[in-house]
Amino acid sequence: MTAAEYDEYVTYSRQHFEEGLIRAGFSEVDTGWQGPILHSDGTTEVLITLRSRYPFQPPRVAPVDPDAASWSWHRELDGALCLVAEDDHGGLWWTDASSFLEHVTAWFEQAGAGWPNDRPDLDLDRYFRPSEDERLYLYDDLPRYRNGFVRFRPAKNNTMRIGGGTRPTKNTKHIKDRFGYVADLGGVDVPPRSWDDVAARIDPGVDLDRRIRNHSVEIVVLIYLRGSHDGAIVLEVWPTVGGGTAVRRLRSGADTDAAKSARAGLLAPELRECRVAIVGVGALGSFIADMLVRSGIRHLTLVDGDVVMPGNLVRHLVGPEAIGLSKVKAVKQHLIAREAIAADRIDVIDEALTSGDQAIGLVGSHDLVVDATADFATTALLHVSARSLSKQIVSAVIQNDGARYRIDLLPSLDGSDPLPPSTSETDLPRREVFEAGCGSPISPTPPYVVVEAAAASVRHVIGLLVGLPLHPAGEVRNLPIGTIRTRE
Incomplete structure (x- = not known):
């Protein structure tokens, strides 16, 4: 495919999709295409945006009123609907507007039914923005640290490894270590998306907010359950000027026998x-x-x-x-x-x-x-x-x-x-x-x-x-x- 043929394909795909939206009652607005999705619980106005990589990336769909659809594991951090699983490699089916809108309708039907037979993806990471810290934070058997304080120590290959401990009262040679707390959220039906969401689920007796303000806790590790599956996420936390707490997701991974054999x-x-x-x-x-x-x-x-x-x-x-x-x-x-x-x-x-x-x-x-x-x-x-x-x-x-x-x-x-028996004959030059x-x-x-x-x-x-x-x-x-x- 030449560059001209590629451009022609992309242009045709966008035009074909937009014509399908018009036929379905959508109107073009400054930020995309707005229109109704009819489902069992009524009608929801959504905004459909064709992203820069379309048609090789599905359109973004979000309710015009963010709270018009229930918040769940099936929505992105920015409120968009999760419509395509990462392992869905069945072709660019979303380029047909009619098929795509049917998929959006099915999303609302599933949401209204409470997501029966939901696949328990342990993807809490995508509900927090990534940290600028590029190190990999490794943890082993987290249940033994449950509701306790930990320290991450620098290790080889730009990694940080977990261990028990709290921040010393005076600066020591271990100042490069980062100190934190492991909190057990239990079963999580609606993923937290902010520090306030997280703090509301943690035992208030720990008083993490105070520890974050005095910098004795910089890392919060969350253990959670989705369905019958154990999940974990490592967060970086720090106090903001206005008295709040900022939170970012750190790159992390389990260094356990189970993870190595999975x-x-x-x-x-x-x-x-x-x-x-x-x-x-x-x-x-x-x-x-x-x-x-x-x-x-x-x-x-x-x-x-x-x-x-x-x-x-x-x-x-x-x-x-x-x-x-x-x-x-x-x-x-x-x-x-x-x-x-x-x-x-x-x-x-x-x-x-x-x-x-x-x-x-x-x-x-x-x-x-x-x-x-x-x-x-x-x-x-x-x-x-x-x-x-x-x-x-x-x-x-x-x-x-x-x-x-x-x-x-x-x-x-x-x-x-x-x-x-095999022969040793071959016509290859030797x-x-x-x-x-x-x-x-x-x-x-x-x-x-x-x-x-x-x-x-x-x-x-x-x-x-x-x-x-x-x-x-x-x-x-x-x-x-x-x-x-x-x-x-």
Whole structure:
């Protein structure tokens, strides 16, 4: 689309929408388009404004009389109606005036009914203007500070971390700390939008207004409930010249186990007690380990006898700080450094898997073993061990310089046929590269193939662990040749 075509599209969209408003009885005024919305409880005059990013941003709608509609979680700080959820990606449906006005009518109907089946978004932040303080305020288990005083201390990466305490009576070296109070608002049906709204919900015996005036409280943390969900917001407060209290929202976030695992997937709780061993933590195995831990695994064994070389880094999980370490220790350190898993939950075996006793012990003591060695002898050893114990392993390998990855469930489930053998044929131009001290050519497999293969492997691993296998035998994926063809 050219710039001229873009301008023409925007102009047409605005004109088409405004013509629809005129047909619906709206009139243009200085600040937008004013007209009636008919609903069960009567008629409400609203003002519709097409914002600068229209049609890529929905129009703003607000009652002409701000109090003509009930204040609720479904109104913005400035009184506008909340009409489009952030996760509504169904297209620019609001560009049709008739459909948009139907949506506005539905809003008033829902408001009149008290918002039945309301989704409990914990979005109290949007009812306060942001502070100029750009630091991130981190809190942990807020209930232990409930209705008590706290201090936020400066920490790395421009963060402030919560702890107990009150402002000392004299200036000390801790003057950079900020002191506050944690108040529990309980269930919140109508979101507060000012300090007066907040103060009306806090126990007056705390006398926060006085503490704010003498600067012994600069931060107020609010704990609240919306539906059955816990929410929190961190506010900055200070006295104004007229004797009031100003309030702004600080950037904040929970630094708790629950917050760190909330995005791990619905199966994360079920995976926490599963024990997984990964044999071979090179490029593919290292990313499999990382994704499993991110997905909820909290018991891991890493097996590999190799060390991290400079040439490994472009495809490996770890960075240059790990050069010279064994791969198992390097991956363990990386996972611990991210605070993704405790050190005592990762066992490392800094040697290659070579004996039947080792293989039987590993398969027997884990819920699942993942073979990422790309070594036929190791795969065969683990396969025989799994069969003898009536268990399965997952074997993951990248083939043909990244043109294919293969994931085998060995032995296959329920007597299903195994995947057919792969060929090594490829029509890709091959330019062999050798490295000093390495007797075999270096594989030119690109990093993105490693990550894709690791993700596919993890899906199969999780499927087996939760009893919902993706396929009884595994998966083979041939990657488009054009994505890895090199230029001559």
